[in-house]
Amino acid sequence: MGKVKAARHHPYSVGTTPSLRWAGVEGQIALCDVTGGDQPRISIRGDRAGEISFAIEDIRYLRVAKEFGRTTHLRCVIARNGGTDVVLNGSAGLEYPALVQRLSDELNALGRPNRIQRGLRWWENMIHLAIFGGLCLLLLYAPYDTYVTYGADWRQTELLIAGVLALAAFLGLIGVLSLWHRWYRVRRVEHAADLARFWT
Structure with a gap:
């Protein structure tokens, strides 16, 4: 699904959800940093407080979806090995498409294309x-x-x-x-x- 893009110089900005707040990421906006290389990671921190970080390898699946009957309400579920699922709100973040594409590129680079999914739970x-x-x-x-x-x-x-x-x-x-x-x-x-x- 495309080549892995170069590392960003600033974080991706997306919306927060209850799952992120339960994980300690507080605020209306989540700032997501993705680092590439042999052991890529994603760090998610709130614009108010809190941060979580985990390896891309630990993503059990990355699932994108649209909410019931709301074609402009986007979300991405990141299911993690050894951690609770976190959800990113794509409706409140203009950089959501770039972030999801970057994560899918990193999963492809790790040889895990089967972990990129679409649909609801x-x-x-x-x-x-x-x-x-x-x-x-x-x-x-x-x-x-x-x-x-x-x-x-x-x-x-x-x-x-x-x-x-x-x-x-x-x-x-x-x-x-x-x-x-x-x-x-x-x-x-x-x-x-x-x-x-x-x-x-």
């Missing part, structure tokens, strides 16, 4: 499918159940209304599954353009 995927998919299935079932119970007495207009409602629910279900498949399901990032979809 498993429980977020389940919530999306259960709530929105379940609601569409319920709305799809309702006209059918009503027709079985009362359909013998329906006029053509009532049948048409039930058909339109069922079609709308079916199209809604297709939309929910399409949204999940495109943005939310977890999968490996295959190339730089695939990663860049989350901020272009």
Whole structure:
């Protein structure tokens, strides 16, 4: 996914999240330094107080995502070996794309391209499918159940209304599954353009 870029002379600026505050990084902005070489590291410090630092090798996976239905709300989950997950808020940091690309470059340089992922966490995927998919299935079932119970007495207009409602629910279900498949399901990032979809 591209060559490793030269070391920066100033830190990347991104937004903080509760996970960073729990790790002791305080403030509205997180300043992230990435050092390259044989043992690359990332240091994250808050604009108010606190800092954490760990080796890029310790990243179990780097997962980029967009929040439910909020195409401008970006975030990156960094799952660490021997440490809690930290989340970077891309919506509040103009340098978020450059930071994520730099981290992915470093993982590629370490021979760990399989650790670069896109999508939501498993429980977020389940919530999306259960709530929105379940609601569409319920709305799809309702006209059918009503027709079985009362359909013998329906006029053509009532049948048409039930058909339109069922079609709308079916199209809604297709939309929910399409949204999940495109943005939310977890999968490996295959190339730089695939990663860049989350901020272009």
